[in-house]
Amino acid sequence: MTETTPQRRPRHKRPPTIHDVAAHAGVSRGTVSRVLQGGHNVSPASQEAVNAAIRKLGYVVNRAARSLVTQRAGSVAFLLSETQDRFFADPNFTTLLRGCTQALAEHDIPLVLITAGTEAERRRITPFLSGHHVDGVLLISSHRGSPMVEHLRRAELPFVCCGKPLGQRGKVSYVAADDHEGAKDMVRYMLESGRRRVATIAGPQDSPGGVERLAGYREVLAEHGLAPDDRLVAIGDYSWASGESCMHELLTRAPDLDAVFVASDLMAGGALAAIERTGRSVPGDIAVGGFDDSPVASTARPPLTTMRQPWDRISETMVRQLLAQIDGEGPATVILPTELVVRESS
Amino acid sequence: MTETTPQRRPRHKRPPTIHDVAAHAGVSRGTVSRVLQGGHNVSPASQEAVNAAIRKLGYVVNRAARSLVTQRAGSVAFLLSETQDRFFADPNFTTLLRGCTQALAEHDIPLVLITAGTEAERRRITPFLSGHHVDGVLLISSHRGSPMVEHLRRAELPFVCCGKPLGQRGKVSYVAADDHEGAKDMVRYMLESGRRRVATIAGPQDSPGGVERLAGYREVLAEHGLAPDDRLVAIGDYSWASGESCMHELLTRAPDLDAVFVASDLMAGGALAAIERTGRSVPGDIAVGGFDDSPVASTARPPLTTMRQPWDRISETMVRQLLAQIDGEGPATVILPTELVVRESS
DNA sequence: CTGAAAGCGCTTACAG
DNA sequence: CTGAAAGCGCTTACAG
Numbered sequence: 211m212t213e214t215t216p217q218r219r220p221r222h223k224r225p226p227t228i229h230d231v232a233a234h235a236g237v238s239r240g241t242v243s244r245v246l247q248g249g250h251n252v253s254p255a256s257q258e259a260v261n262a263a264i265r266k267l268g269y270v271v272n273r274a275a276r277s278l279v280t281q282r283a284g285s286v287a288f289l290l291s292e293t294q295d296r297f298f299a300d301p302n303f304t305t306l307l308r309g310c311t312q313a314l315a316e317h318d319i320p321l322v323l324i325t326a327g328t329e330a331e332r333r334r335i336t337p338f339l340s341g342h343h344v345d346g347v348l349l350i351s352s353h354r355g356s357p358m359v360e361h362l363r364r365a366e367l368p369f370v371c372c373g374k375p376l377g378q379r380g381k382v383s384y385v386a387a388d389d390h391e392g393a394k395d396m397v398r399y400m401l402e403s404g405r406r407r408v409a410t411i412a413g414p415q416d417s418p419g420g421v422e423r424l425a426g427y428r429e430v431l432a433e434h435g436l437a438p439d440d441r442l443v444a445i446g447d448y449s450w451a452s453g454e455s456c457m458h459e460l461l462t463r464a465p466d467l468d469a470v471f472v473a474s475d476l477m478a479g480g481a482l483a484a485i486e487r488t489g490r491s492v493p494g495d496i497a498v499g500g501f502d503d504s505p506v507a508s509t510a511r512p513p514l515t516t517m518r519q520p521w522d523r524i525s526e527t528m529v530r531q532l533l534a535q536i537d538g539e540g541p542a543t544v545i546l547p548t549e550l551v552v553r554e555s556s
Numbered sequence: 557m558t559e560t561t562p563q564r565r566p567r568h569k570r571p572p573t574i575h576d577v578a579a580h581a582g583v584s585r586g587t588v589s590r591v592l593q594g595g596h597n598v599s600p601a602s603q604e605a606v607n608a609a610i611r612k613l614g615y616v617v618n619r620a621a622r623s624l625v626t627q628r629a630g631s632v633a634f635l636l637s638e639t640q641d642r643f644f645a646d647p648n649f650t651t652l653l654r655g656c657t658q659a660l661a662e663h664d665i666p667l668v669l670i671t672a673g674t675e676a677e678r679r680r681i682t683p684f685l686s687g688h689h690v691d692g693v694l695l696i697s698s699h700r701g702s703p704m705v706e707h708l709r710r711a712e713l714p715f716v717c718c719g720k721p722l723g724q725r726g727k728v729s730y731v732a733a734d735d736h737e738g739a740k741d742m743v744r745y746m747l748e749s750g751r752r753r754v755a756t757i758a759g760p761q762d763s764p765g766g767v768e769r770l771a772g773y774r775e776v777l778a779e780h781g782l783a784p785d786d787r788l789v790a791i792g793d794y795s796w797a798s799g800e801s802c803m804h805e806l807l808t809r810a811p812d813l814d815a816v817f818v819a820s821d822l823m824a825g826g827a828l829a830a831i832e833r834t835g836r837s838v839p840g841d842i843a844v845g846g847f848d849d850s851p852v853a854s855t856a857r858p859p860l861t862t863m864r865q866p867w868d869r870i871s872e873t874m875v876r877q878l879l880a881q882i883d884g885e886g887p888a889t890v891i892l893p894t895e896l897v898v899r900e901s902s
Numbered sequence: 903c904t905g906a907a908a909g910c911g912c913t914t915a916c917a918g
Numbered sequence: 919c920t921g922a923a924a925g926c927g928c929t930t931a932c933a934g
Contacts, residue, residue: 227910227911227912228911228912228913229911239911239912239913240913240914242912243912243913243914244913244914246912246913247913247914271911271912272910272911272912273912274910274911274912275910275911275912275913276911276912276913277912278910278911278912278913279911279912279913279914280912280913
């Protein structure tokens with residue numbers, strides 16, 4: 211490089227490049243790059259010299275330059291295919307976001323947060339995705355037939371879903387808690403502690419948790435020789451308010467119920483409020499079991515007995531799966547067990 | 557480009573570049589780039605041809621290549637200088653994250669989520685920041701003397717804080733709600749509705765909200781000729797549990813109190829539980845006022861009267877300020893008014 | 903208004 | 919094990 215060519219910015223203001231490191235270490239830029247890539251085929255002496263120069267100069271790789279040649283963005287998206295309201299109100303999503311951020315940080319991969327709850331938003335992010343501005347996507351969506359799955363396939367972008375994506379054909383990677391077994395464990399626990407009229411507030415029937423947890427509930431009742439009774443079943447939308455109104459409904463239809471399995475802690479919170487208003491006690495008159503073990507479970511009055519979802523393992527596994535897929539591996543499904551957490555409500 | 561040189565990947569599998577667009581439109585790559593930059597100094601005819609080619613080919617700009625030459629990352633970080641637990645438990649942070657994501661999306665700028673709650677995490681992200689892998693930082697931290705401020709300054713990275721950063725010298729951009737006036741409005745409201753023994757549960761005294769809201773409380777009491785009384789003041793840490801224990805403490809020290817201004821809704825939730833346990837009623841015996849208008853405010857029993865923080869405006873303003881700084885503008889301070897939301901607890 | 907050309911900072915065959 | 923060189927896909931003075 212001839213020093214007669216003026217730099218765009220004065221050199222001393224620009225961060226050091228491999229060129230500077232190479233000059234300092236007395237090697238070529240290629241060698242510096244090899245050290246950066248893990249030091250294969252580099253003599254210990256060169257390696258040493260390069261590392262010293264890197265420390266000395268405070269060199270940090272320019273990700274844009276690297277991306278340009280490797281054709282990899284070096285980042286991953288956390289994509290919310292939900293209306294923002296819905297997402298940010300649900301403590302589970304927050305827990306998941308936290309877990310994924312953490313898991314990715316361990317791989318030094320930045321997480322890009324993207325929302326795509328509306329058609330307009332989806333249009334806006336399409337170029338971003340199909341331009342491969344991220345290497346892969348952690349897809350968070352709880353609704354049947356999310357349009358994002360098709361988008362991502364077309365963009366040939368690796369992705370893994372949180373929870374089984376309903377209404378999709380073909381192989382889709384996903385990681386999920388064992389909703390079915392979890393529900394069974396909870397309802398069994400209630401029956402075994404002497405309850406006889408167990409109702410349920412299920413989640414939306416276009417979400418996997420909504421369907422699976424309800425199925426588990428029904429199975430255990432049948433196992434115990436109890437006849438199915440539609441008066442004992444209400445369908446909510448995972449919100450606090452829906453838990454409240456569903457509980458009200460159940461109590462009207464089946465005033466003799468002595469337990470209720472609620473498919474989310476948030477709805478269980480609403481159910482508790484509805485029960486309290488009728489003057490009944492929990493767990494004295496009615497046992498209440500939640501699902502999630504979200505923060506509201508322990509602050510609820512009384513504290514909720516609930517099924518813990520293994521969020522840490524879910525997020526770690528999602529990240530691991532995604533990175534594997536980015537490296538060319540095929541899709542996979544992982545189901546993780548839930549755990550009964552006994553507090554006071556049941 | 558001689559076609560004898562083999563491509564690394566077959567051309568048909570690679571996304572189109574400006575080269576392809578240029579060929580299609582019958583212009584040079586420079587012209588294509590000019591159209592991409594807004595179309596200045598480009599004839600309408602060329603403009604038209606280029607746009608048609610872009611649509612036809614489904615061209616999407618390669619951000620890495622652009623970054624490399626413009627020396628801009630094209631993304632912004634949302635940096636949590638808090639332990640993750642703390643952050644993700646607080647609904648305010650979530651609301652803020654949501655607002656910032658939205659505001660940035662409108663500028664087509666990806667948000668990179670980064671946590672730096674521990675020293676180890678801070679070390680890990682330092683190269684990322686000093687390598688300018690983002691153009692600026694939205695800094696979320698509520699503690700005095702956050703080390704991140706110094707880090708960011710040294711990295712010469714534009715940043716704007718959420719809330720006044722305590723214990724910092726020199727100019728720092730920040731956007732905050734008017735904690736002081738907000739607290740005064742709430743306490744005035746309580747006094748004007750006939751309360752005489754107004755207590756407070758303040759936030760941590762190393763956070764701006766903790767300090768300012770307590771100061772506002774004291775001022776209004778003085779305004780009304782009421783003598784300061786330390787038995788009426790407790791200091792919490794914004795958590796539900798601390799609200800509960802602080803309330804218990806206040807009730808022990810000053811059983812005759814008839815109102816309490818709590819510096820966060822989460823703490824107010826805990827306070828309600830503590831009050832309920834003593835058999836007192838809200839607002840009959842004790843009026844409770846919160847701060848934030850977070851989701852818990854409306855689900856609390858009874859629903860909380862609170863001061864609404866203008867989160868949407870805060871996030872929009874933070875983003876606007878940050879983008880301005882990235883474009884070379886100087887630092888600024890913005891204080892936004894809060895609003896009294898009357899529900900049932902006071 | 904336009905094209906040719908340099909250059910952003912890396913990685914990676916290639917030839918030794 | 920190492921260096922020289924090509925190339926990743928853009929932007930932007932520069933000269934017309």
